[in-house]
Amino acid sequence: MSTDLKYTAFIIDSRDAQGADRIYTLYTEEQGKVRVLGKGVKKNNAKLAGNLELIMLSDIMIAKGKGIGKITGSIPVDLYPSIKKEYESSLLAMDAFKKIDQLIQGEERDEKIFLLLRSYLENMEKIAGNGEQTEKAKLVNWAFFIQLLDQLGYHIGAVSCISCGKKIGPQGNFFNFSGWGISCPDCVRKADVKISVGPGEIKFIRLAGANRLENMAKIKLDQESFKNMGIVMEKIWQWMNQ
Numbered sequence: 001m002s003t004d005l006k007y008t009a010f011i012i013d014s015r016d017a018q019g020a021d022r023i024y025t026l027y028t029e030e031q032g033k034v035r036v037l038g039k040g041v042k043k044n045n046a047k048l049a050g051n052l053e054l055i056m057l058s059d060i061m062i063a064k065g066k067g068i069g070k071i072t073g074s075i076p077v078d079l080y081p082s083i084k085k086e087y088e089s090s091l092l093a094m095d096a097f098k099k100i101d102q103l104i105q106g107e108e109r110d111e112k113i114f115l116l117l118r119s120y121l122e123n124m125e126k127i128a129g130n131g132e133q134t135e136k137a138k139l140v141n142w143a144f145f146i147q148l149l150d151q152l153g154y155h156i157g158a159v160s161c162i163s164c165g166k167k168i169g170p171q172g173n174f175f176n177f178s179g180w181g182i183s184c185p186d187c188v189r190k191a192d193v194k195i196s197v198g199p200g201e202i203k204f205i206r207l208a209g210a211n212r213l214e215n216m217a218k219i220k221l222d223q224e225s226f227k228n229m230g231i232v233m234e235k236i237w238q239w240m241n242q
Contacts, residue, residue, distance in 0.1 A: 002063040002064055002065035002070075003063070003064045003065070004061065004062070004063060004064075004072075005030075005061070005062040005063075005064050005069065006059060006060070006061050006062070007026060007028040007029070007030050007031065007034065007059070007060045007062065008028065008029040008030065008057070008058075008059055008060075008077065009026040009027060009028040009029070009034070009057070009058060009059075009060050010026065010027045010056070010057055010058075010097070010117060010118075010121075011024050011025070011026055011052060011053065011054050011056060011058070012025050012026065012027050012033075012054070012097035012098075012100055012101050013025035013054075013097065013098075013101050014038075014052070014054065016042070017037065019040075019042075020039075020040045020041065020042040020043045020046070021037060021038060021039055021040065021041065021042070022037075022038045022041050022042060022052075023035060023036075023037060023038075023068075024036050024037075024038055024052060024071065025101055026060065027097075027100055027104075027113070027114065027117060028060075028114070029109075029111065029114045030109060031107050031108075031109050032104065032106075032107050032108045032109050032110050032113070032114075033100070033101070033104050033105075033106070033107060033108075034069070034107055035068060036060075036062055036068060036069045036070065036071050037068050037069065037070045037071065038052055038070075038071045039070055039071070041071075048071060048073070048074055051074035051075065051076055052071070052074055054093075054094065054097065055080050055083055055084055055090060055093050055094075055121070056076055056078070056079055056080065057076070057077040057078040057080075057118065057121070058074045058075060058076050058077055059074070059075045059077060060073070060074045060075075061073035061074070078121075080093075080121055080124075080125045081125075082125050082126075082128035082129035083121065083124050083125050083128050085128070086128040088134045088137065089124055089127065089128040089137055092124065092137055092138065092141045093120075093121060093124055095141060096117065096120055096121075096141065096144055096145075096148075099145060099148060099237070100113070100117065100148065102240075102241065103148070103149075103152060103240065104152070110151070112151055113148065113151050116144065116147055116148060116151065116213075117144075119212070119213050119214075120140065120141075120144045120213055123140050123213045123214050123217065124137060124140060124141075126214075127140065127217060132217075135226065136217040137217075138226075138230065139204075139216050139217055139219055139221075140213050140216055140217050142204070142208065142216075142229060142230075142233050143204075143208040143211075143213055143216035144213060145233060145236075145237070146205060146208040146209060147208065147209065147213070149236075149240075150209055154180060154240075155180075155209065156175075156180065156181055156182075156205055156209065157180070157181030157182060158181065158182050158202050158205040158206040158209070159206060160182075161181075161182060161183055161184040161186075161187055162176060162179040162180070162181035162182060162183055162187075163176075163179065163183055163184070163187035163188075164184065164186065164187050166184060168182050168184060168202060169184060169185075170199050171185070171198075171199075172184070172185030173185065173196070173197055173198075173202060174188045174192070174194040174195060174196055174197060175194060175195050175197045175232060175235075175236070176188060176192050176193075176194045177192070177193040177194060177195075177236075177239050178192045178193055178194075179192075182197065182202060182205075193239075195231070195232060195235050196228075197228070197232060198224070198225055198228060199225075200221050200222060200224070200225025200226075200228070200229070201225055201228050201229045201232055204219060204221060204225070204229055207219060
């Protein structure tokens with residue numbers, strides 16, 4: 001006997017299964033991350049396939065019995081067409097999905113993360129729809145990652161030195177992976193796993209933790225700080241995946 005469920009969900013990943021089936025990973029408002037089965041969705045005449053795309057918010061119906069639930073229906077809620085048309089924006093959206101999929105394990109409802117993802121895609125859709133610079137999309141992407149980490153318990157301290165507690169100065173600072181925050185030049189040790197951060201990157205990290213995503217698209221970074229911020233975000237992601 002199965003139970004009928006309805007999820008408001010983003011499909012954040014899909015993988016081929018046996019025959020014409022596919023396994024979908026959803027991030028749902030009701031239950032967090034859930035994996036479900038799409039039966040026969042790879043067949044040419046499959047009606048469900050068009051409503052089970054990535055970068056889409058949908059109401060997805062599930063029949064849940066023993067084992068993995070099976071998708072019985074899907075109704076699109078928001079299609080985010082501008083993101084899909086703009087190549088760089090679609091890559092950044094997929095990057096956000098990948099981070100959620102890899103950082104979150106198991107089924108656990110977290111409305112804040114669901115709303116964060118929804119806000120992220122809404123802002124990315126607005127940026128792509130207005131034909132704005134890729135730089136704005138990257139700023140929002142980085143801010144999303146910082147806020148996601150914060151929601152998962154990895155708050156980045158960027159106001160005072162994580163070791164001595166003194167206010168961060170303008171020069172010689174490092175993001176310290178060992179203490180998960182900013183170390184001043186007096187406290188950082190040779191043995192620490194670290195990366196140099198300038199005042200522009202520190203300011204961005206601090207603002208990202210305290211502002212809505214739509215505000216982060218308005219932040220101005222000089223060319224060097226923008227480049228370094230991308231390096232810092234990539235290094236943090238690599239560290240999280242060790």
